[in-house]
Amino acid sequence: MLLNTYNPGKFAFSKHPHELKSRTEIGWGILGVPFDSTSSYHTGSRSAPTLIRESSFSFERYNFTFKKELQTPFFDLGNIDVIYGNWSKTSQMIEDSVSELTSLNLKPLLLGGEHTISYPAIKGLSNKIDLDKLTIIDFDAHMDMMDTYQGEKYSHGTVMKRIYDLNPKNILQLGVRSSSKEEYELVKNNENIKIFSSKNFKELNTIKKEILAIEGPVYLSIDCDAFDPAYIPSVGNPVPNGINLSDFEELLKITTKKDIVGFDIVELSSKTLGDPSAVTTAKIVYDFLTLI
């Protein structure tokens, strides 16, 4: 490092890009995706990548929660140059960027932005992974299984339906506590989609067993609204009575033992530097990188 400087535009502990050229081992590549054009309630998730990175500098390399140092190699490569209001071009850019990351031996770690970004992220993996073997673990208060929302086919409210249309092996949704009747009917009658509501977290062992039984590659998507608003109030669509951080940490320990091929964290919606919601979101990324 030159002089005694640091770069608050990159996630803390990120490796320097010059090391990218000589890479052979697999690592993670962070991309910010500051897109929030379909947000329907609290807008502002376009600022989340910046807030998450800034918050990451409040952590130590030693992760006391898991008694482990953060040693996973990762590169923060900046933000995708999204076009606000133009989903089709933005979506293509996300897909291409993820695809490019995989050709650099990097797995995608996306900082949203709204939840819609998960769809092109998963599509971008398709040259490396058979999507019909992929399981999606989606922490979310909502099902996001509507076919259209507010007239839009591609929206934070339809993203899991679009992903379902790609025919992945399974979708596991954790923390759900809000849906339309149509979404509930679709999910209830579908053996490839499993739902555990936030109330189901009283039987955490059942969810643990469900995760442990997963075979094959996994894409992990975390919508910050899965958590109780007591932990992360600044989200696009807050829903009361969500999951708590201790239960999440237990599940993250198990999930990171799986073959995770991609990760995103979405829907943090704030404009305030140091917002505790941003610190908690950054902590989840930091925990993930420590454990993976």
Ligand SMILES: [Mn+2]
């Ligand atoms: Mn969502």
